[in-house]
Amino acid sequence: MSRPRKAEDPIRWPVPCNRCGQHHQTVARWPDGGVCGYCYQQAKRTRGTCACGHEGVLPGLIDNQPACRRCSGIRLNIDCRTCGTEDELYSGGRCWACVLGNVVDDLLTNQATGSMANELIPLAAALKSMKRANSGMTWIQQKHVAAFLRNLAVAPDITHETFDGLPDSRTREYVRGLLTEYGVLPQRDELRMRYDRWAAEALERVRDPQNREVIRRYIRWHHQRRMNLMEVARGTFLRQTGSHRGHRPPQLAHRTWHQTA
Ligand SMILES: [Zn+2]
Ligand SMILES: [Zn+2]
Ligand SMILES: [Zn+2]
Structure with missing residues:
Protein backbone atom coordinates (compact mmCIF):
# COMPACT_ATOMS: atom_id res chain seq x y z
CA MET A 1 0.00 0.00 0.00
CA ASN A 77 3.83 6.47 18.51
CA ILE A 78 2.37 3.14 17.41
CA ASP A 79 0.60 2.12 20.62
CA CYS A 80 -3.18 2.03 20.26
CA ARG A 81 -4.88 4.02 23.02
CA THR A 82 -7.76 1.58 23.19
CA CYS A 83 -6.35 -1.93 22.84
CA GLY A 84 -2.67 -1.21 23.49
CA THR A 85 -1.62 -3.16 20.41
CA GLU A 86 1.49 -2.03 18.58
CA ASP A 87 0.16 -1.14 15.17
CA GLU A 88 -0.14 1.61 12.64
CA LEU A 89 -2.53 4.15 14.15
CA TYR A 90 -5.42 5.34 12.08
CA SER A 91 -7.06 8.19 13.95
CA GLY A 92 -7.39 9.55 17.46
CA GLY A 93 -4.42 7.45 18.55
CA ARG A 94 -6.35 4.27 17.75
CA CYS A 95 -5.48 1.38 15.48
CA TRP A 96 -7.54 0.49 12.40
CA ALA A 97 -9.23 -2.43 14.16
CA CYS A 98 -10.38 -0.30 17.09
CA VAL A 99 -11.66 2.49 14.86
CA LEU A 100 -13.48 -0.09 12.73
CA GLY A 101 -14.99 -1.58 15.90
CA ASN A 102 -16.33 1.82 16.90
CA VAL A 103 -17.81 2.44 13.47
CA VAL A 104 -19.50 -0.99 13.41
CA ASP A 105 -20.99 -0.45 16.89
CA ASP A 106 -22.13 3.01 15.95
CA LEU A 107 -23.83 1.90 12.71
CA LEU A 108 -25.52 -1.18 14.15
CA THR A 109 -26.78 0.51 17.32
CA ASN A 110 -30.31 1.77 17.29
CA GLN A 111 -29.73 5.41 18.23
CA ALA A 112 -33.25 5.76 19.62
CA THR A 113 -32.83 2.99 22.19
CA GLY A 114 -29.06 3.22 22.54
CA SER A 115 -28.65 -0.53 22.17
CA MET A 116 -28.00 -3.12 19.50
CA ALA A 117 -30.57 -5.77 18.57
CA ASN A 118 -29.48 -9.20 19.84
CA GLU A 119 -29.67 -10.63 16.33
CA LEU A 120 -27.14 -8.08 15.11
CA ILE A 121 -24.50 -8.87 17.72
CA PRO A 122 -23.01 -11.80 15.72
CA LEU A 123 -22.96 -9.60 12.64
CA ALA A 124 -21.11 -6.86 14.53
CA ALA A 125 -18.61 -9.41 15.83
CA ALA A 126 -18.07 -10.77 12.33
CA LEU A 127 -17.52 -7.34 10.84
CA LYS A 128 -15.08 -6.38 13.58
CA SER A 129 -13.04 -9.56 13.33
CA MET A 130 -11.87 -9.10 9.80
CA LYS A 131 -8.17 -9.39 9.33
CA ARG A 132 -7.60 -6.39 7.14
CA ALA A 133 -9.31 -3.71 9.17
CA ASN A 134 -8.26 -0.97 6.76
CA SER A 135 -10.06 -2.67 3.85
CA GLY A 136 -13.02 -3.08 6.18
CA MET A 137 -12.99 0.65 6.86
CA THR A 138 -12.97 1.38 3.15
CA TRP A 139 -15.94 -0.91 2.68
CA ILE A 140 -18.01 0.29 5.61
CA GLN A 141 -17.40 3.98 4.97
CA GLN A 142 -19.09 3.82 1.59
CA LYS A 143 -22.30 5.80 1.83
CA HIS A 144 -24.58 3.01 0.62
CA VAL A 145 -23.09 0.46 3.01
CA ALA A 146 -23.29 2.77 6.04
CA ALA A 147 -26.87 3.70 5.14
CA PHE A 148 -27.82 0.05 4.77
CA LEU A 149 -26.41 -0.89 8.19
CA ARG A 150 -28.16 2.08 9.82
CA ASN A 151 -31.46 0.93 8.33
CA LEU A 152 -30.83 -2.54 9.63
CA ALA A 153 -30.11 -1.19 13.11
CA VAL A 154 -33.64 0.20 13.39
CA ALA A 155 -35.46 -2.68 11.70
CA PRO A 156 -38.24 -3.99 13.99
CA ASP A 157 -36.99 -7.56 13.53
CA ILE A 158 -34.31 -9.30 11.54
CA THR A 159 -35.97 -11.69 9.13
CA HIS A 160 -35.66 -12.51 5.45
CA GLU A 161 -38.81 -10.47 4.93
CA THR A 162 -37.15 -7.44 6.53
CA PHE A 163 -34.30 -7.83 4.06
CA ASP A 164 -36.70 -8.24 1.17
CA GLY A 165 -38.26 -4.92 2.13
CA LEU A 166 -34.95 -3.04 1.97
CA PRO A 167 -33.72 -1.78 -1.41
CA ASP A 168 -32.18 -4.54 -3.53
CA SER A 169 -28.40 -4.26 -3.56
CA ARG A 170 -25.23 -6.32 -3.38
CA THR A 171 -24.71 -5.02 0.14
CA ARG A 172 -28.12 -6.35 1.15
CA GLU A 173 -27.41 -9.82 -0.20
CA TYR A 174 -23.92 -9.81 1.27
CA VAL A 175 -25.14 -8.96 4.78
CA ARG A 176 -28.01 -11.45 4.41
CA GLY A 177 -25.42 -14.08 3.52
CA LEU A 178 -23.38 -13.26 6.62
CA LEU A 179 -26.40 -13.48 8.91
CA THR A 180 -27.31 -16.81 7.34
CA GLU A 181 -23.80 -18.12 7.84
CA TYR A 182 -23.86 -17.10 11.48
CA GLY A 183 -27.21 -18.79 11.99
CA VAL A 184 -29.18 -15.61 12.68
CA LEU A 185 -31.29 -16.09 9.57
CA PRO A 186 -32.44 -19.51 8.38
CA GLN A 187 -31.13 -20.85 5.08
CA ARG A 188 -33.44 -19.94 2.29
CA ASP A 189 -33.62 -20.97 -1.29
CA GLU A 190 -32.49 -17.71 -2.85
CA LEU A 191 -32.85 -19.08 -6.36
CA ARG A 192 -36.47 -19.92 -5.70
CA MET A 193 -37.12 -16.49 -4.18
CA ARG A 194 -35.54 -14.76 -7.13
CA TYR A 195 -37.62 -16.83 -9.51
CA ASP A 196 -40.85 -16.00 -7.70
CA ARG A 197 -40.00 -12.31 -7.67
CA TRP A 198 -39.13 -12.38 -11.34
CA ALA A 199 -42.37 -14.21 -12.16
CA ALA A 200 -44.43 -11.66 -10.23
CA GLU A 201 -42.75 -8.78 -12.06
CA ALA A 202 -43.09 -10.46 -15.43
CA LEU A 203 -46.82 -10.88 -14.82
CA GLU A 204 -47.21 -7.22 -13.95
CA ARG A 205 -45.75 -6.28 -17.29
CA VAL A 206 -48.44 -8.16 -19.20
CA ARG A 207 -51.16 -5.63 -19.96
CA ASP A 208 -53.86 -7.84 -21.41
CA PRO A 209 -55.80 -9.51 -18.54
CA GLN A 210 -56.56 -12.63 -20.57
CA ASN A 211 -52.95 -13.17 -21.52
CA ARG A 212 -51.88 -12.48 -17.99
CA GLU A 213 -54.20 -15.19 -16.70
CA VAL A 214 -52.80 -17.72 -19.17
CA ILE A 215 -49.23 -16.90 -18.18
CA ARG A 216 -50.08 -16.92 -14.48
CA ARG A 217 -51.49 -20.44 -14.78
CA TYR A 218 -48.50 -21.56 -16.77
CA ILE A 219 -46.07 -20.27 -14.14
CA ARG A 220 -48.10 -21.72 -11.30
CA TRP A 221 -48.74 -25.15 -12.72
CA HIS A 222 -45.68 -25.70 -14.76
CA HIS A 223 -42.65 -23.96 -13.21
CA GLN A 224 -43.59 -23.52 -9.58
CA ARG A 225 -44.97 -27.02 -9.28
CA ARG A 226 -41.78 -28.43 -10.76
CA MET A 227 -39.65 -26.37 -8.41
CA ASN A 228 -41.70 -27.55 -5.44
CA LEU A 229 -41.20 -31.17 -6.48
CA MET A 230 -37.48 -30.56 -6.86
CA GLU A 231 -37.37 -28.99 -3.42
CA VAL A 232 -39.15 -31.90 -1.79
CA ALA A 233 -36.71 -34.27 -3.44
CA ARG A 234 -33.75 -32.19 -2.34
CA GLY A 235 -35.08 -31.79 1.19
CA THR A 236 -35.31 -35.55 1.52
CA PHE A 237 -31.77 -35.85 0.27
CA LEU A 238 -30.49 -33.22 2.73
CA ARG A 239 -32.30 -34.81 5.66
CA GLN A 240 -30.83 -38.18 4.83
CA THR A 241 -27.29 -36.88 4.49
CA GLY A 242 -27.53 -34.25 7.22
CA SER A 243 -25.80 -31.82 4.91
CA HIS A 244 -28.25 -29.00 5.58
CA ARG A 245 -26.41 -28.25 8.78
CA GLY A 246 -23.10 -26.63 9.57
CA HIS A 247 -22.34 -24.32 6.73
CA ARG A 248 -20.51 -21.90 8.94
CA PRO A 249 -17.11 -20.40 8.25
CA PRO A 250 -15.01 -19.93 11.37
CA GLN A 251 -14.14 -16.35 10.67
CA LEU A 252 -14.61 -13.53 8.31
CA ALA A 253 -10.91 -13.15 7.79
CA HIS A 254 -10.85 -14.84 4.40
CA ARG A 255 -13.41 -12.62 2.83
CA THR A 256 -12.50 -10.07 0.27
CA TRP A 257 -14.19 -6.86 1.09
CA HIS A 258 -14.17 -5.08 -2.23
CA GLN A 259 -16.41 -7.85 -3.57
CA THR A 260 -19.31 -5.84 -2.24
CA ALA A 261 -18.10 -2.41 -3.21
ZN1 LIG B 1 13.15 7.73 1.76
ZN1 LIG C 1 -6.50 -0.82 18.95
ZN1 LIG D 1 14.37 -5.59 18.88
Whole structure:
Protein backbone atom coordinates (compact mmCIF):
# COMPACT_ATOMS: atom_id res chain seq x y z
CA MET A 1 0.00 0.00 0.00
CA SER A 2 2.64 2.55 -0.96
CA ARG A 3 1.66 5.91 -2.30
CA PRO A 4 2.92 6.90 -5.76
CA ARG A 5 5.98 9.07 -5.24
CA LYS A 6 6.33 12.65 -6.32
CA ALA A 7 9.34 13.55 -8.45
CA GLU A 8 12.54 14.20 -6.53
CA ASP A 9 13.62 17.78 -5.94
CA PRO A 10 17.41 17.91 -5.35
CA ILE A 11 17.43 21.73 -5.33
CA ARG A 12 14.82 22.07 -2.64
CA TRP A 13 15.99 19.04 -0.64
CA PRO A 14 19.74 18.77 -1.25
CA VAL A 15 20.30 16.12 1.45
CA PRO A 16 18.88 12.79 0.26
CA CYS A 17 16.84 10.42 2.44
CA ASN A 18 19.09 8.02 4.28
CA ARG A 19 16.88 5.07 3.43
CA CYS A 20 15.81 5.45 -0.18
CA GLY A 21 18.51 7.88 -1.29
CA GLN A 22 15.99 10.16 -2.98
CA HIS A 23 15.63 13.91 -2.55
CA HIS A 24 12.40 14.45 -0.65
CA GLN A 25 11.54 16.40 2.45
CA THR A 26 13.06 14.89 5.60
CA VAL A 27 10.24 14.26 8.07
CA ALA A 28 12.15 12.57 10.90
CA ARG A 29 15.69 12.18 12.15
CA TRP A 30 16.14 8.66 13.34
CA PRO A 31 19.31 7.06 14.70
CA ASP A 32 20.04 5.64 11.24
CA GLY A 33 19.66 9.10 9.63
CA GLY A 34 17.09 11.45 8.13
CA VAL A 35 14.08 9.74 6.53
CA CYS A 36 11.63 11.04 3.95
CA GLY A 37 7.85 10.87 4.28
CA TYR A 38 7.60 7.77 2.11
CA CYS A 39 10.15 5.82 4.12
CA TYR A 40 8.52 7.03 7.34
CA GLN A 41 5.14 5.62 6.25
CA GLN A 42 6.72 2.39 5.15
CA ALA A 43 8.59 2.05 8.45
CA LYS A 44 5.34 2.37 10.44
CA ARG A 45 3.84 -0.45 8.39
CA THR A 46 6.75 -2.84 8.58
CA ARG A 47 5.84 -5.79 10.77
CA GLY A 48 7.72 -8.89 11.79
CA THR A 49 9.97 -10.34 14.46
CA CYS A 50 13.03 -8.35 15.48
CA ALA A 51 16.40 -10.05 16.13
CA CYS A 52 15.68 -9.52 19.86
CA GLY A 53 12.51 -11.59 19.55
CA HIS A 54 10.06 -8.71 19.75
CA GLU A 55 7.10 -9.20 17.46
CA GLY A 56 5.24 -6.23 16.05
CA VAL A 57 6.06 -3.07 14.17
CA LEU A 58 9.71 -2.85 13.15
CA PRO A 59 10.37 0.75 12.07
CA GLY A 60 14.14 0.65 12.66
CA LEU A 61 16.91 -0.46 10.38
CA ILE A 62 19.98 -2.21 11.76
CA ASP A 63 22.40 -3.80 9.29
CA ASN A 64 19.70 -3.36 6.68
CA GLN A 65 17.30 -5.50 8.69
CA PRO A 66 14.03 -4.21 10.19
CA ALA A 67 14.31 -3.67 13.93
CA CYS A 68 11.95 -2.82 16.79
CA ARG A 69 11.77 0.57 18.47
CA ARG A 70 13.78 -0.55 21.46
CA CYS A 71 16.67 -2.01 19.52
CA SER A 72 16.81 0.85 17.02
CA GLY A 73 16.19 3.67 19.49
CA ILE A 74 13.43 5.08 17.29
CA ARG A 75 10.67 6.97 19.05
CA LEU A 76 7.40 6.50 17.27
CA ASN A 77 3.83 6.47 18.51
CA ILE A 78 2.37 3.14 17.41
CA ASP A 79 0.60 2.12 20.62
CA CYS A 80 -3.18 2.03 20.26
CA ARG A 81 -4.88 4.02 23.02
CA THR A 82 -7.76 1.58 23.19
CA CYS A 83 -6.35 -1.93 22.84
CA GLY A 84 -2.67 -1.21 23.49
CA THR A 85 -1.62 -3.16 20.41
CA GLU A 86 1.49 -2.03 18.58
CA ASP A 87 0.16 -1.14 15.17
CA GLU A 88 -0.14 1.61 12.64
CA LEU A 89 -2.53 4.15 14.15
CA TYR A 90 -5.42 5.34 12.08
CA SER A 91 -7.06 8.19 13.95
CA GLY A 92 -7.39 9.55 17.46
CA GLY A 93 -4.42 7.45 18.55
CA ARG A 94 -6.35 4.27 17.75
CA CYS A 95 -5.48 1.38 15.48
CA TRP A 96 -7.54 0.49 12.40
CA ALA A 97 -9.23 -2.43 14.16
CA CYS A 98 -10.38 -0.30 17.09
CA VAL A 99 -11.66 2.49 14.86
CA LEU A 100 -13.48 -0.09 12.73
CA GLY A 101 -14.99 -1.58 15.90
CA ASN A 102 -16.33 1.82 16.90
CA VAL A 103 -17.81 2.44 13.47
CA VAL A 104 -19.50 -0.99 13.41
CA ASP A 105 -20.99 -0.45 16.89
CA ASP A 106 -22.13 3.01 15.95
CA LEU A 107 -23.83 1.90 12.71
CA LEU A 108 -25.52 -1.18 14.15
CA THR A 109 -26.78 0.51 17.32
CA ASN A 110 -30.31 1.77 17.29
CA GLN A 111 -29.73 5.41 18.23
CA ALA A 112 -33.25 5.76 19.62
CA THR A 113 -32.83 2.99 22.19
CA GLY A 114 -29.06 3.22 22.54
CA SER A 115 -28.65 -0.53 22.17
CA MET A 116 -28.00 -3.12 19.50
CA ALA A 117 -30.57 -5.77 18.57
CA ASN A 118 -29.48 -9.20 19.84
CA GLU A 119 -29.67 -10.63 16.33
CA LEU A 120 -27.14 -8.08 15.11
CA ILE A 121 -24.50 -8.87 17.72
CA PRO A 122 -23.01 -11.80 15.72
CA LEU A 123 -22.96 -9.60 12.64
CA ALA A 124 -21.11 -6.86 14.53
CA ALA A 125 -18.61 -9.41 15.83
CA ALA A 126 -18.07 -10.77 12.33
CA LEU A 127 -17.52 -7.34 10.84
CA LYS A 128 -15.08 -6.38 13.58
CA SER A 129 -13.04 -9.56 13.33
CA MET A 130 -11.87 -9.10 9.80
CA LYS A 131 -8.17 -9.39 9.33
CA ARG A 132 -7.60 -6.39 7.14
CA ALA A 133 -9.31 -3.71 9.17
CA ASN A 134 -8.26 -0.97 6.76
CA SER A 135 -10.06 -2.67 3.85
CA GLY A 136 -13.02 -3.08 6.18
CA MET A 137 -12.99 0.65 6.86
CA THR A 138 -12.97 1.38 3.15
CA TRP A 139 -15.94 -0.91 2.68
CA ILE A 140 -18.01 0.29 5.61
CA GLN A 141 -17.40 3.98 4.97
CA GLN A 142 -19.09 3.82 1.59
CA LYS A 143 -22.30 5.80 1.83
CA HIS A 144 -24.58 3.01 0.62
CA VAL A 145 -23.09 0.46 3.01
CA ALA A 146 -23.29 2.77 6.04
CA ALA A 147 -26.87 3.70 5.14
CA PHE A 148 -27.82 0.05 4.77
CA LEU A 149 -26.41 -0.89 8.19
CA ARG A 150 -28.16 2.08 9.82
CA ASN A 151 -31.46 0.93 8.33
CA LEU A 152 -30.83 -2.54 9.63
CA ALA A 153 -30.11 -1.19 13.11
CA VAL A 154 -33.64 0.20 13.39
CA ALA A 155 -35.46 -2.68 11.70
CA PRO A 156 -38.24 -3.99 13.99
CA ASP A 157 -36.99 -7.56 13.53
CA ILE A 158 -34.31 -9.30 11.54
CA THR A 159 -35.97 -11.69 9.13
CA HIS A 160 -35.66 -12.51 5.45
CA GLU A 161 -38.81 -10.47 4.93
CA THR A 162 -37.15 -7.44 6.53
CA PHE A 163 -34.30 -7.83 4.06
CA ASP A 164 -36.70 -8.24 1.17
CA GLY A 165 -38.26 -4.92 2.13
CA LEU A 166 -34.95 -3.04 1.97
CA PRO A 167 -33.72 -1.78 -1.41
CA ASP A 168 -32.18 -4.54 -3.53
CA SER A 169 -28.40 -4.26 -3.56
CA ARG A 170 -25.23 -6.32 -3.38
CA THR A 171 -24.71 -5.02 0.14
CA ARG A 172 -28.12 -6.35 1.15
CA GLU A 173 -27.41 -9.82 -0.20
CA TYR A 174 -23.92 -9.81 1.27
CA VAL A 175 -25.14 -8.96 4.78
CA ARG A 176 -28.01 -11.45 4.41
CA GLY A 177 -25.42 -14.08 3.52
CA LEU A 178 -23.38 -13.26 6.62
CA LEU A 179 -26.40 -13.48 8.91
CA THR A 180 -27.31 -16.81 7.34
CA GLU A 181 -23.80 -18.12 7.84
CA TYR A 182 -23.86 -17.10 11.48
CA GLY A 183 -27.21 -18.79 11.99
CA VAL A 184 -29.18 -15.61 12.68
CA LEU A 185 -31.29 -16.09 9.57
CA PRO A 186 -32.44 -19.51 8.38
CA GLN A 187 -31.13 -20.85 5.08
CA ARG A 188 -33.44 -19.94 2.29
CA ASP A 189 -33.62 -20.97 -1.29
CA GLU A 190 -32.49 -17.71 -2.85
CA LEU A 191 -32.85 -19.08 -6.36
CA ARG A 192 -36.47 -19.92 -5.70
CA MET A 193 -37.12 -16.49 -4.18
CA ARG A 194 -35.54 -14.76 -7.13
CA TYR A 195 -37.62 -16.83 -9.51
CA ASP A 196 -40.85 -16.00 -7.70
CA ARG A 197 -40.00 -12.31 -7.67
CA TRP A 198 -39.13 -12.38 -11.34
CA ALA A 199 -42.37 -14.21 -12.16
CA ALA A 200 -44.43 -11.66 -10.23
CA GLU A 201 -42.75 -8.78 -12.06
CA ALA A 202 -43.09 -10.46 -15.43
CA LEU A 203 -46.82 -10.88 -14.82
CA GLU A 204 -47.21 -7.22 -13.95
CA ARG A 205 -45.75 -6.28 -17.29
CA VAL A 206 -48.44 -8.16 -19.20
CA ARG A 207 -51.16 -5.63 -19.96
CA ASP A 208 -53.86 -7.84 -21.41
CA PRO A 209 -55.80 -9.51 -18.54
CA GLN A 210 -56.56 -12.63 -20.57
CA ASN A 211 -52.95 -13.17 -21.52
CA ARG A 212 -51.88 -12.48 -17.99
CA GLU A 213 -54.20 -15.19 -16.70
CA VAL A 214 -52.80 -17.72 -19.17
CA ILE A 215 -49.23 -16.90 -18.18
CA ARG A 216 -50.08 -16.92 -14.48
CA ARG A 217 -51.49 -20.44 -14.78
CA TYR A 218 -48.50 -21.56 -16.77
CA ILE A 219 -46.07 -20.27 -14.14
CA ARG A 220 -48.10 -21.72 -11.30
CA TRP A 221 -48.74 -25.15 -12.72
CA HIS A 222 -45.68 -25.70 -14.76
CA HIS A 223 -42.65 -23.96 -13.21
CA GLN A 224 -43.59 -23.52 -9.58
CA ARG A 225 -44.97 -27.02 -9.28
CA ARG A 226 -41.78 -28.43 -10.76
CA MET A 227 -39.65 -26.37 -8.41
CA ASN A 228 -41.70 -27.55 -5.44
CA LEU A 229 -41.20 -31.17 -6.48
CA MET A 230 -37.48 -30.56 -6.86
CA GLU A 231 -37.37 -28.99 -3.42
CA VAL A 232 -39.15 -31.90 -1.79
CA ALA A 233 -36.71 -34.27 -3.44
CA ARG A 234 -33.75 -32.19 -2.34
CA GLY A 235 -35.08 -31.79 1.19
CA THR A 236 -35.31 -35.55 1.52
CA PHE A 237 -31.77 -35.85 0.27
CA LEU A 238 -30.49 -33.22 2.73
CA ARG A 239 -32.30 -34.81 5.66
CA GLN A 240 -30.83 -38.18 4.83
CA THR A 241 -27.29 -36.88 4.49
CA GLY A 242 -27.53 -34.25 7.22
CA SER A 243 -25.80 -31.82 4.91
CA HIS A 244 -28.25 -29.00 5.58
CA ARG A 245 -26.41 -28.25 8.78
CA GLY A 246 -23.10 -26.63 9.57
CA HIS A 247 -22.34 -24.32 6.73
CA ARG A 248 -20.51 -21.90 8.94
CA PRO A 249 -17.11 -20.40 8.25
CA PRO A 250 -15.01 -19.93 11.37
CA GLN A 251 -14.14 -16.35 10.67
CA LEU A 252 -14.61 -13.53 8.31
CA ALA A 253 -10.91 -13.15 7.79
CA HIS A 254 -10.85 -14.84 4.40
CA ARG A 255 -13.41 -12.62 2.83
CA THR A 256 -12.50 -10.07 0.27
CA TRP A 257 -14.19 -6.86 1.09
CA HIS A 258 -14.17 -5.08 -2.23
CA GLN A 259 -16.41 -7.85 -3.57
CA THR A 260 -19.31 -5.84 -2.24
CA ALA A 261 -18.10 -2.41 -3.21
ZN1 LIG B 1 13.15 7.73 1.76
ZN1 LIG C 1 14.37 -5.59 18.88
ZN1 LIG D 1 -6.50 -0.82 18.95
